[in-house]
Amino acid sequence: MSTSSPPETGGPTVSAQRVRALFATMCRIRAFEEAAERAAKEGLITGAAHLSIGQEATAAGVCGNLRTSDLITSTHRGHGHTIAKGASADAMMRELFGRAGGTSDGKGGSMHIADFSVGMLGANGIVAAGIPIAAGAAQAKRLLGEDAVVACFFGDGAVNRGPFLEGLNWARIYDLPVLFVCEDNRYAARTRTGAMTGGPGPAARAESLGVPAHPIDGNDVMAVDALAGQLVEEMRAGGGPQFIHAKTYRQKGHTVADPGTWRPAEEIAQFLEHDPMTIARQFLIDAGAGPADLDAIVADAQQEMADAYDSAAAAPWPDDGLAATDVQDIGGPA
Numbered sequence: 001m002s003t004s005s006p007p008e009t010g011g012p013t014v015s016a017q018r019v020r021a022l023f024a025t026m027c028r029i030r031a032f033e034e035a036a037e038r039a040a041k042e043g044l045i046t047g048a049a050h051l052s053i054g055q056e057a058t059a060a061g062v063c064g065n066l067r068t069s070d071l072i073t074s075t076h077r078g079h080g081h082t083i084a085k086g087a088s089a090d091a092m093m094r095e096l097f098g099r100a101g102g103t104s105d106g107k108g109g110s111m112h113i114a115d116f117s118v119g120m121l122g123a124n125g126i127v128a129a130g131i132p133i134a135a136g137a138a139q140a141k142r143l144l145g146e147d148a149v150v151a152c153f154f155g156d157g158a159v160n161r162g163p164f165l166e167g168l169n170w171a172r173i174y175d176l177p178v179l180f181v182c183e184d185n186r187y188a189a190r191t192r193t194g195a196m197t198g199g200p201g202p203a204a205r206a207e208s209l210g211v212p213a214h215p216i217d218g219n220d221v222m223a224v225d226a227l228a229g230q231l232v233e234e235m236r237a238g239g240g241p242q243f244i245h246a247k248t249y250r251q252k253g254h255t256v257a258d259p260g261t262w263r264p265a266e267e268i269a270q271f272l273e274h275d276p277m278t279i280a281r282q283f284l285i286d287a288g289a290g291p292a293d294l295d296a297i298v299a300d301a302q303q304e305m306a307d308a309y310d311s312a313a314a315a316p317w318p319d320d321g322l323a324a325t326d327v328q329d330i331g332g333p334a
């Protein structure tokens with residue numbers, strides 16, 4: 001892996017109507033993240049929050065091919081995946097603010113956001129921890145006789161942790177329908193992953209375990225959607241695990257508290273030109289969409305997230321009596 005130029009954008013592969021819906025999801029993710037960033041600056045979010053600005057196309061393109069009954073696992077940078085899987089932005093914002101009515105009644109916060117009702121099994125503060133969870137969830141669905149697939153999002157830093165090997169190996173030997181999605185935003189916290197990753201990178205590692213790997217421009221939602229659609233169909237028909245190496249870029253710092261100014265300015269500028277929103281927008285303009293129509297999609301998303309912000313800020317704190325509800329009780333010391 002390297003910090004080379006952004007990859008070329010793929011050609012049109014899906015209908016304009018479909019891309020319009022994907023663009024709307026991406027706009028909602030970006031507007032949510034911008035509102036979360038503002039909330040953190042205003043002290044309404046305590047603790048860390050990791051924004052996925054710049055990575056919207058991967059979340060939208062993969063989750064746009066999933067059913068509600070399909071499952072996803074996520075990372076510490078999980079807001080976009082959760083929105084794309086269908087969670088309510090209002091409940092999510094409350095969760096970030098630690099308020100009543102949050103997806104976990106305010107107990108999980110940004111890094112543990114989850115919504116089982118839409119098949120979102122959870123963000124996760126432990127790098128790579130979602131990978132074996134995804135394999136286990138796929139095996140559970142198989143044992144239940146369901147044809148669900150599991151999409152497993154993780155970062156380029158996660159491929160250097162042991163659970164990557166264990167999870168992919170398990171999914172391969174049991175032929176489990178897990179779509180592994182490595183969102184390669186080129187950094188793990190503040191370290192370039194190229195500098196700490198041996199060998200030719202994530203796709204080669206997946207292939208070495210017998211999991212077919214597909215490198216792709218993760219900022220091109222048309223390409224992600226087309227590839228994910230094909231792989232999900234194959235997996236649902238009984239095919240085993242698949243791996244997408246989605247090359248993208250984290251436009252912001254590691255957390256909301258990190259301005260990210262330690263990266264070369266030219267690098268940031270270069271990738272801002274390869275912004276996933278711009279790519280999808282240009283596709284739609286070329287397909288005949290009017291700029292005003294697309295601006296209205298952006299404005300609707302911003303209004304939805306401004307409302308979610310206001311609603312969360314006005315929401316009460318959770319009832320003290322709920323503190324131990326839905327929390328695993330492993331018993332006290334004997």
Ligand SMILES: Cc1ncc(C[n+]2csc(CCOP(=O)(O)OP(=O)(O)O)c2C)c(N)n1
Pocket residue numbers: 075076077125126127154155156157158185187188189250254
């Ligand atoms: C097991 C573990 N080690 C270290 C950390 C500290 N940490 C949090 S995020 C992060 C970087 C992860 O990088 P990557 O997987 O590429 O995800 P990204 O932040 O780029 O989305 C690290 C090292 C952690 N949370 N868990």
Ligand SMILES: [Mg+2]
Pocket residue numbers: 155156157183184185186187188189
């Ligand atoms: Mg990364």
